[in-house]
Amino acid sequence: MTPITEVAGRKVTLSNLDKVLHPATGFTKGELLHYYATAAEAFLPHLRDRPVSLLRYPDGPDGQVFFTKNVPPGTPDWVATTEVPRSEGPARMVLVQDLPSLMWAANLVTEFHTPQWRARTPDVADRLVLDLDPGAPATIVECCRVAVWLRDRLAADGLTAYAKTSGSKGLHLLAALEPAPSAEVSAYARVLAVEAEAGLPGLVVHRMNRSLRPGKVFVDFSQNAARKTTAAPYTLRARAAPAVSAPVTWGEVESCAGPSELAFVAGDIAGRLDRHGDLLAPLLDAGRAGPLP
Template sequence: MTPIISVDGRRLALSNLEKVLYPADGFTKGEVLHYYATVADVLLPHLRDRAVSFLRYPDGPDGQVFFTKNVPPGTPEWVTKAQVTRSDGVARMVVVQDLASLMWAANLVAEFHTHQWTLTHPDHADRLVLDLDPGPPAGVAECCRVALWLRERLAADGIEAFVKTSGAKGLHLLAPVRDASPEQVSEYARRLAVEAETALPALVVHRMNRGLRPGKVFLDWSQNAARKTTATPYTLRARPEATASTPVRWEEIAECRDGLVFRAGDVVPRIQKYGDLLAPLFEADRAGRLPQG
């Protein structure tokens, strides 16, 4: 029997709650849903008013994994949708605005990926993102070194950076910005990546050529483009274990303990201790202006 629950007055049918989605640690779909219900207060602000792309893995990371950008068939009428202009036309996408929508989306078994702009101001980016992706044998320790350099470099331009794990191998730097288009932020991020490679040539590569990446950190600046999305804070990832993209303190980056990986069970205690470490992204007076030129 498929359980039917009520969330804020919305009826939801939840399926396959006992299915093991993460074989390495036995994490089930029911535990996935419980995780999202528990972190909803800090996750929802990062989803609200942003069109969502889903990386779906309904049979776990070892099964079929596929991106869904358009509204999936069977989406309830009460889930918010939005028309989003893309390079290949107009897409109709989901917007997760509330707990009921979050639980419906979590039942699809998906990573959440969002743009660096909101639907209310699609021509203005409110975040800059830099994705630090290590090429083996480089790992998170090398990412931490690059992140610390980037933090200081951004601060020199009056931009305050925050950091989270990607939930996979690397780190994401996020910074609140204002009065800039996605194109302007993307170009600024590209210049930063080139500058980082110049300053740290043994450590950083800014080009996507995979042949250049072994032993270095690929600094992906391209996710600032209007069409691109990045893994949302607190989303679970399609990995062997139930790891989450988790905000971290700069002190943890400086110490860079081995692994710097957080599983679903680690996240709630961190929220209880620190709150949402990325909450400053929503504070208008923390947003920096990009330098001219």
């Protein structure tokens, strides 16, 4: 029998709670749901008002992994949705606005990905993101060197950068912006990537060609495009272990000497929130947003 539970006054169906989703640690769907419920206070503000793309892995990372961008069939009528523009015509996407919606979406077994804009202003970004992706044998250690350079470069333009792990191999840098067209943010982000390649020769590449990337850090600026999305802070990732895209301090970035130092799983997050609070909370404060240079 499929269990139905009440979450903040909403009836939510939760299924297959004993199913192992992250085989490296035996992490089950029940544990996944518990993680999202306990991280919700920090997680929800980073999802709210942003259409979510759901990267689903219902049978674990070794099973079928697929994006759901349109509102899935069977979505409860109390889950908020929004119309978004697309080249082929408008579509509707889910908004995760509250705990019941989060638990409903988590039951689909998903990574949560969001654009850099909010539903009320499509294609107008209030956030900049740079995805630092290491090409082997480079690791997150090299990403940290690049992150510090980019942090200082952004500061020179009056923007404050915050860091989180990607939950995979690299780092994401984010900065709050006064709303600006996504195309202009993308162009600025490309300038930063090109300057980083010039400023850190032999370490950074700004072009996507995989042949250029071994031993270097690819500064991916493309996720600022209006149609692109980025893994949200605190989302689990479809990996063998229940890896999390976790906010980190600049002290942790500056001192990182090995990949394991910035690898976090679901069980680490409650303690980090107790110690640090939400390190990305300043991104949610419009008063801290800077103008696009």
